[in-house]
Amino acid sequence: MFKLQYDFVTNLTHEFKTPVSVIKIAGNNIKSAASLSAREQQLYGKILDEEADKLNGLMNKLLAFTQIENKAIILNQDEINIDDFIESTIDVHKLKHPDFDFTYETSGFTTFITDPVLLGSLFDNLAENAYKYSSPNHKKLHISARLIKDKVVLRFKDAGIGIPSSEINNIFKKFYRVQNRYNQNGSVGLGLAFCKELVNFMNGEISVKSVVDKGTEFKIVLPYNN
Template identity: 25%
Template sequence: MFQILIVNETSEALAQKEKEDFNKKILEEKKNKIELLAKINHEVRTPLSSILMYFEMLEGDYLKSFDEVKKYSKSVKTASQSLLNTINNFIDYAKIETGNLEVENDLFNLSDEVESVVFLLSNLASNKNDKLILEEGEISQNIVFADGTKYRQILINLVANSIKFTQNGTVKICVENISKGGEDYEIVTSVEDNGPGIPDEKLENIFDPFVTLKNGAQANYSSGLGLAICTEFVRMMHGKINVESKVGKGTKFTFTIPYKYDYKSAFNK
């Protein structure tokens, strides 16, 4: 009888602990969803409100010169790009979570793709008084056979992230396309800034979803999805991504995308 009582009490204690753990997990998931919705609300509403405000300025009698019109038109473009990038990140993350994202390799011009990203984010950089620099290293072959859409989104996220955390500084993009022999090639891309840097204790989970860093008032409202999406895209393309950072010195992200390219079959497909 004594042994039976002990077993029953132990079973009840385990059941109670499992129930408490389950409830704790549910509450944590609910909290994360609420925080995510708050971040989505802020990241979508902020640029959208700016766009509406700038359009009101353009339509009204506030502007006295062409330079002012040009200035606010530029601001509309910057806010629109910020909004589009946010929406793309949420859509991509949803596809990743549901397993509905695939690698789609095709031919694309590496230099053109990188230059288009620089042009796209130049207004965002100038609004922070940042200098956006593009350096092309060894380009053994400019026509690449890989997933250009994912490569572009990785680069956009990394550059936008560096601009966000850099004020009156420099964001440098360096791209190399290296032949490894035969059909083997490797795209090596780095994005380096001289911003505040990332503390060592934050580097370990910097690529995890919803992880955000402090950056003044906007810190807690970043979705924390950009770097997580970069990591997943790089993984899907069988590449590698890493980060180096020193507080007060800046941060450098580097990602490598390997690919095999049979030019004859690629051009005749």
């Protein structure tokens, strides 16, 4: 337990320090520059905005995780159009990562009732993982959404580095980090644990299958409410 706490604090500190350092450098460059070109202004603005988003996202994830664990939030019930929802997710991540190759398909339903904020968090976490844990030429994600026996079945299939079979049973544990070349700079180990908590809170199930150097597929099964 002590080692888990130590690793968590160390990695959390690192995740906060990195964007803070980038923001400070960009701020100093702006402050010390005699003048800024339109291109430099746009670049620094983009950097500051992105790094602030990273800090905000990390804080929101920690807060939401605690709220869900303590049942301190209410599950909202809103109708969403699944095609519009997926396309919106794709637009956001393509804007952040122009080299991200997305495809998707839906069948059996058009709308269903769910919590769009929590579902959006699931989509964002799994999309970010697919991008992060893929080599430069294989940043792909295929999302499918099907209605099967009164259940919404979502699949997120990437072409990334995969997860060793020895690690599969641990990836949903809090603070657990798969040891690979993409995690050398520190990771809090909350992403997939957060996803599992979200799915449980939404009365669903999440599972994974993976082949090293071939890719990973996450499957989420949620109640179909219409």
